[in-house]
Each structure stands twice: as structure tokens, then as C-alpha cells.
Amino acid sequence: MVTPVANSKEINELLARYGVKFGIYKNGNFHEQLFPFDAIPRVISAADFAMLEKGLIQRVDALNMFLRDVYSDKKIISDGVVPDDFVYSSTGFLQQCDGVLPPKGIYSHISGIDLVQAKDGTWYILEDNLRIPSGASYPLIARELCRMTSPDVFREANVRDNRNYIALLRETMNYVNCGGINVILTPGRYNAAYFEHSYFAEKTGAVLVQNSDLFVEDNVLYLKDYQNGRTRIGTVYRRISDEYLDPMTFLPESLIGIPHIMDAYRAGNVALINAPGNGAADDKGIYYFVPKMIEYYLGEKAILKNAPTYLPFYEDDRKYVLDNLEKLVIKDVSEAGGYGVVFGSDMTKEQLTDWRKLITEQSRRFIAQEVIDFIDLPITDEQGNTTMHKADLRAFVLSGEKTKVWCSGLTRFSRTENSFVVNSSQGGGFKDTWVLSQE
Amino acid sequence: MKRLRFEYSAELKFSGNVSEHCFTLRCLPVSDGRQLIREARYEISPSENSKIWLSRDSFGNTLICGRIPEPHDVFSFHISGKAEIINTRDISGFPSAIYGYSSPLTKQGECIKKFYEENKPTAEFPIDRAMELCNSLYSKMKYEKGVTNVHTSAEEALSLGKGVCQDYAQIFLSLCRMDGIRCRYVSGLAYESGETHAWTEIGNGTRWYGIDPANNRFISENYIKLCHGRDYSDCPIECGIYLGNSKGVQTVTSNVSEF
Numbered sequence: 001m002v003t004p005v006a007n008s009k010e011i012n013e014l015l016a017r018y019g020v021k022f023g024i025y026k027n028g029n030f031h032e033q034l035f036p037f038d039a040i041p042r043v044i045s046a047a048d049f050a051m052l053e054k055g056l057i058q059r060v061d062a063l064n065m066f067l068r069d070v071y072s073d074k075k076i077i078s079d080g081v082v083p084d085d086f087v088y089s090s091t092g093f094l095q096q097c098d099g100v101l102p103p104k105g106i107y108s109h110i111s112g113i114d115l116v117q118a119k120d121g122t123w124y125i126l127e128d129n130l131r132i133p134s135g136a137s138y139p140l141i142a143r144e145l146c147r148m149t150s151p152d153v154f155r156e157a158n159v160r161d162n163r164n165y166i167a168l169l170r171e172t173m174n175y176v177n178c179g180g181i182n183v184i185l186t187p188g189r190y191n192a193a194y195f196e197h198s199y200f201a202e203k204t205g206a207v208l209v210q211n212s213d214l215f216v217e218d219n220v221l222y223l224k225d226y227q228n229g230r231t232r233i234g235t236v237y238r239r240i241s242d243e244y245l246d247p248m249t250f251l252p253e254s255l256i257g258i259p260h261i262m263d264a265y266r267a268g269n270v271a272l273i274n275a276p277g278n279g280a281a282d283d284k285g286i287y288y289f290v291p292k293m294i295e296y297y298l299g300e301k302a303i304l305k306n307a308p309t310y311l312p313f314y315e316d317d318r319k320y321v322l323d324n325l326e327k328l329v330i331k332d333v334s335e336a337g338g339y340g341v342v343f344g345s346d347m348t349k350e351q352l353t354d355w356r357k358l359i360t361e362q363s364r365r366f367i368a369q370e371v372i373d374f375i376d377l378p379i380t381d382e383q384g385n386t387t388m389h390k391a392d393l394r395a396f397v398l399s400g401e402k403t404k405v406w407c408s409g410l411t412r413f414s415r416t417e418n419s420f421v422v423n424s425s426q427g428g429g430f431k432d433t434w435v436l437s438q439e
Numbered sequence: 440m441k442r443l444r445f446e447y448s449a450e451l452k453f454s455g456n457v458s459e460h461c462f463t464l465r466c467l468p469v470s471d472g473r474q475l476i477r478e479a480r481y482e483i484s485p486s487e488n489s490k491i492w493l494s495r496d497s498f499g500n501t502l503i504c505g506r507i508p509e510p511h512d513v514f515s516f517h518i519s520g521k522a523e524i525i526n527t528r529d530i531s532g533f534p535s536a537i538y539g540y541s542s543p544l545t546k547q548g549e550c551i552k553k554f555y556e557e558n559k560p561t562a563e564f565p566i567d568r569a570m571e572l573c574n575s576l577y578s579k580m581k582y583e584k585g586v587t588n589v590h591t592s593a594e595e596a597l598s599l600g601k602g603v604c605q606d607y608a609q610i611f612l613s614l615c616r617m618d619g620i621r622c623r624y625v626s627g628l629a630y631e632s633g634e635t636h637a638w639t640e641i642g643n644g645t646r647w648y649g650i651d652p653a654n655n656r657f658i659s660e661n662y663i664k665l666c667h668g669r670d671y672s673d674c675p676i677e678c679g680i681y682l683g684n685s686k687g688v689q690t691v692t693s694n695v696s697e698f
Binding site for chain 2: 216249
């Protein structure tokens with residue numbers, strides 16, 4: 001048994017003082033709130049992690065191959081593995097990126113893969129986040145503080161060091177760099193993850209920039225300085241979503257984007273981390289096809305399982321969903337961040353009827369999944385009592401020359417007991433994730 | 440074959456100074472199976488301290504990109520050149536599946552769905568079915584300027600029952616896509632029209648065919664294509680962003696003539 005880290009209260013106070021915050025928009029107003037830290041770590045055994053590592057590398061490699069394929073030859077579509085409808089009518093597929101090969105052919109450099117562990121010990125993939133997965137900084141800084149408050153725990157517990165995330169991130173940026181410096185592009189301090197942007201810039205040595213610091217000429221991206229000088233940029237780790245990235249290519253009303261950055265990217269003069277258009281692979285509708293992708297591209301069986309998923313788009317699946325709606329969870333494929341998720345078990349008779357009608361009419365819009373009874377982790381509440389909350393794990397997978405899994409992760413737990421929604425946009429807190437170096 | 444001389448100019452006058460002006464122009468025609476561009480020139484003003492370069496978008500259009508950091512109150516560009524029209528309708532290039540899906544401005548709403556059901560084409564081949572839809576649309580719509588703008592969707596324009604060439608083109612594309620036909624939006628210049636024109640290309644097997652829904656006909660030798668996309672929003676002839684709270688007024692002239 002592992003000794004839990006003490007001093008939960010002091011660590012939370014330090015986190016607050018360092019500005020480790022999370023921003024959310026509620027009714028159009030921006031609120032910055034603390035992301036509560038619980039000091040009892042989640043512990044993953046060495047054997048479990050070895051299996052997760054293998055499975056995650058396999059999955060992310062296949063997802064990268066899928067992105068490269070759908071934005072070039074589209075063989076997986078012409079071979080009938082993924083129906084074209086699921087690619088082209090997805091809001092994540094960007095026609096503006098078709099035919100563009102990113103530097104070194106990598107699309108998803110930083111992947112945040114969300115998993116849960118069922119009560120029988122089986123791990124299931126909940127979703128893939130290949131656009132701008134956030135959250136790695138929280139466990140990093142929490143670990144730093146825990147090491148200070150309880151150094152002896154880390155001497156005795158055989159926990160693998162997770163401080164290499166910074167080196168992995170730097171390596172990933174350097175590998176695709178097209179000549180020039182690395183920058184981290186933030187929309188500014190009113191972004192939910194601004195703390196993380198500044199933290200990574202400081203730690204990796206990349207320059208933290210906003211759009212007004214940058215300009216493009218001759219399809220090359222530059223950083224301005226105060227003497228009218230310029231420095232060429234080779235990699236942008238951008239924390240701005242695709243549609244706001246370039247007002248010349250995407251939303252013309254974007255005030256946080258950089259005009260012509262897409263021209264520089266298409267010309268191969270700058271790497272964008274992650275590549276624009278990755279939404280084509282982490283769409284909830286595409287999730288269903290990931291195990292098929294792994295078989296198609298790698299000729300292997302998927303090591304990590306998907307949660308059992310049904311696509312009402314297919315007739316057999318639709319029939320199953322309509323017959324079993326009360327025990328399934330329904331997700332709207334176009335929503336993210338824990339929004340658009342409804343549980344059949346929470347519905348009244350009338351609501352079930354309405355949902356059956358909606359699913360029949362808009363079969364492409366929803367997926368249905370079996371509810372996985374995933375494990376509860378102990379949380380210390382304000383009174384010092386231990387209560388059990390649902391928790392998931394976001395694993396961070398970085399793809400540079402090789403694909404690597406960070407030997408830690410972000411464990412998020414639900415705000416209230418019995419709630420299944422662990423997304424940080426919905427409240428809730430986080431824990432450190434310990435990967436043991438030996439049993 | 441026809442030899443055409445083409446010209447297109449636009450001038451944007453601002454009420455005060457603007458700066459940090461970035462722009463993208465899609466008005467440099469490229470050669471395809473129908474048109475051979477023999478000569479194409481462009482001039483942009485102000486040119487001093489401006490940086491101009493070429494790029495290409497994922498639809499295959501040539502882009503003139505630029506950045507004017509210095510304050511200015513007039514921005515203008517002028518394109519001219521010579522083209523040979525070697526073929527009237529048939530444009531080479533394999534119509535990709537993406538052109539079969541609805542795009543931001545061609546999403547089908549109630550109005551378009553209803554119109555399609557009432558005017559379902561009966562012919563066998565895509566190109567003939569498209570022409571049937573074009574006919575039905577032409578008799579329903581009234582050409583009228585000033586009732587729609589560049590952001591008006593196909594659905595909105597059809598419910599109004601009036602609009603300009605862009606609206607005709609986008610409604611037509613929306614109907615064709617409902618019918619499973621791959622098709623795209625084209626901006627270009629037409630003989631003696633004086634301004635830019637919008638029409639469509641319809642995928643038929645491995646070829647594209649030009650149809651001009653605002654005139655209910657196949658395009659003739661008098662058209663010069665500048666750019667294409669799934670709808671207008673993919674390929675505005677001009678788009679820009681600048682600092683300053685001035686209003687801009689634009690004047691446009693174009694001319695296509697035989698030589």
C-alpha cells in the first residue's frame with residue numbers, strides 16, 4: 001500500500017498562489033476558478049502501465065495514419081472501411097487542409113486520450129482529443145509541490161519521475177521545426193488554460209506569443225520585436241482552435257488569429273502543433289471506427305478497447321439503441337467538453353419517446369454507448385472524510401520521431417459522489433497519477 | 440477557339456487611414472482544360488513598403504497575398520491578361536467527393552428540401568438532372584439586386600425568391616447536392632458584364648461542366664474562371680483585415696473582350 005501524500009490543504013493554497021487556475025464561461029461571463037487538487041494519488045501498476053503504453057502508442061499511430069490518409073489519398077474510404085459520410089460531413093474535417101502534408105507527416109503531436117478503468121480492471125478508451133488537449137501542467141505542478149511537502153513519500157514509493165514531460169514537449173517541437181524558434185501561441189489570459197500556456201513556455205524555453213506579435217510575409221511566419229526586427233518561427237504550439245487560427249482561411253471575424261499563417265503552413269515553412277483539421281479523427285462518430293483503423297493500417301488487433309458503441313446510422317445498431325435506450329448513454333457528435341451527453345437512465349417516459357424520435361430522424365448526429373461502471377477513487381473532502389468519486393485518466397501521448405507516452409497523466413474526478421461526468425469544464429477536481437516503477 | 444482579353448480592377452476607398460492591412464485575392468486565373476491563360480499581370484497599390492507574394496489554397500486556386508503595414512486610405516488592384524478558350528463546357532479534373540456534401544452557405548433547409556421534392560428531376564445522367572433543376576429554379580427565381588448580400592445562404596435566398604448570380608449559383612448547388620451530384624461554386628468574369636459573375640461546375644463522371652444558373656444555360660466561350668470552392672465562403676475574390684475604424688467603399692470594373 002502506498003502512503004498518501006499529506007498536506008492537501010497547503011498544496012491547494014500554494015496552487016492558488018501560483019495561479020494554477022481553470023477558466024470557465026458561464027452565462028457569457030468568464031470565471032477563473034481553482035482546480036481543486038486531491039492529495040490521494042491514483043496509482044497505476046508497472047504492468048498496467050506497460051499495457052496502456054503499448055495500446056496508446058498503437059492507437060495514436062493509427063490515428064495519425066488515418067489523418068494523413070483522409071487528407072491525401074483517402075484509401076480507407078475507397079476501401080470501404082469508413083463511410084465517406086462520416087469523414088466529409090463531420091465538422092472536424094476541414095476542406096481547407098485537404099492535400100496539405102504537415103512537416104514530417106505528423107498531424108497529432110500531442111494527443112490527450114481519455115480512459116476509464118472498469119470495476120473488473122479493464123481499461124476502456126472514452127475519447128481521443130487530438131486538437132488542443134489541455135491539462136498536463138496540472139499534475140506536473142502538483143507533483144512538484146508534493147515533492148516539496150512530502151519528499152520521503154517519493155523516496156519510498158517507487159513512483160516514476162514525471163518531470164520529463166517538458167523534455168518530451170521540447171523534443172516534439174524541435175523535431176518538426178521548419179527553421180526558426182519555437183513559440184506557444186495563446187489567445188490570452190481569458191482562455192481557460194492560460195496558466196498552462198505560460199507554464200509550458202517558461203519551462204520549455206519557447207516564446208509565449210499572441211497574434212499581434214506575429215506576421216507572415218512570403219509565406220514565412222515571423223515574430224516582431226520592438227526594434228522593427230524579425231525572428232523566423234519554425235514551430236507554433238498553438239492553443240487557438242482551428243476556426244480562429246487564420247482569418248484569411250477560416251472565420252474572417254477572428255481577432256485572435258494570424259492572417260496568412262495557413263499559407264506559411266501549406267508552403268511547409270512552419271509546423272503547427274497540432275495540425276489543423278485533426279477534428280476529422282477525434283469526432284465522436286469516428287471514434288467507433290478507431291479499432292477498425294488499427295486493423296486497417298497496422299494489421300493488428302486493438303490492444304485497448306473502445307467502450308461498446310453503437311452508431312444509429314447503421315440499421316442494426318439503431319434498432320439496438322431504440323430498444324435499449326434506458327440503459328445507454330447518448331452523445332451528440334458535434335459537442336465537446338462534457339456537453340451534449342445524456343443518460344437514458346435519467347429520462348422520463350416522455351423524454352425517452354422524444355429521444356427515440358430524434359435519434360431516428362437524425363441518426364448521424366448521435367452515438368450511443370453502454371454505460372461503463374468505472375471505478376471510484378477515494379477523495380478527502382473538506383471535513384477530512386474519505387468519499388468515493390468517479391474518476392477518469394487523460395493520458396498524454398507525444399509524437400515526434402517516435403510516439404511516446406508520458407508516464408503520468410491527469411486524473412480527474414467528478415464534483416459530486418455518484419456523478420459520472422468528470423470533465424473539468426463541469427467542475428470537479430484532479431489528482432496526481434503515479435506510475436509505479438516496480439510492483 | 441476564342442481569344443479573350445480580360446481586365447478586372449477594384450478600388451477600396453477608406454474614410455480614414457488604415458494600417459497593418461493583410462489581404463488575399465483570388466483573381467489570378469489559372470489554366471485548365473477549358474481556358475489557357477496566355478498572360479496574366481497584376482498591380483497592387485500602395486506598392487511602397489508593401490509585401491506581395493503568391494500562394495495556393497487547397498481548392499487549387501492561386502492566391503495573391505499581401506501585407507501593407509504603413510497607413511493608407513486607398514487600396515486598389517488591377518488584373519489583366521489574355522486567355523484562349525479552347526473548349527466550351529468540359530473542364531478536366533476529377534470531381535472529389537467533398538463537393539457532394541453541403542457547405543456553410545448551401546445547407547438545405549425546409550425551403551430547399553420542399554423545392555427539391557416538388558421539382559425532382561427525371562433524367563438519367565447527372566448533367567441532365569442538373570439542367571432540369573436549373574430550369575425549375577430559373578422559373579422560380581427573380582433576378583434582383585440589393586435584396587441579398589454575400590453572406591446570404593441558399594436557403595434564405597430561395598425563401599426570398601430573389602437574388603443575384605451568387606444566390607442562383609448557391610441554391611442550384613444545394614439542390615444538386617441533394618440529388619447526389621458533386622458540384623462547385625465558380626467566381627469569374629463574363630463577356631461585357633462589367634462586374635464579376637458567379638456560376639457553377641457540375642461533376643459528370645470524370646469531368647466538370649460549367650452551368651450558369653442565373654442565365655439558365657451552359658457557360659459559353661465568353662467566361663473566364665477566376666476561382667472555385669464549395670460555395671462563396673470558400674473563395675471570396677477578395678478578403679482582408681486591417682487596423683483602423685474607417686469604413687471602406689469599393690468600386691469594381693471588369694471587362695472581357697475578343698481580340
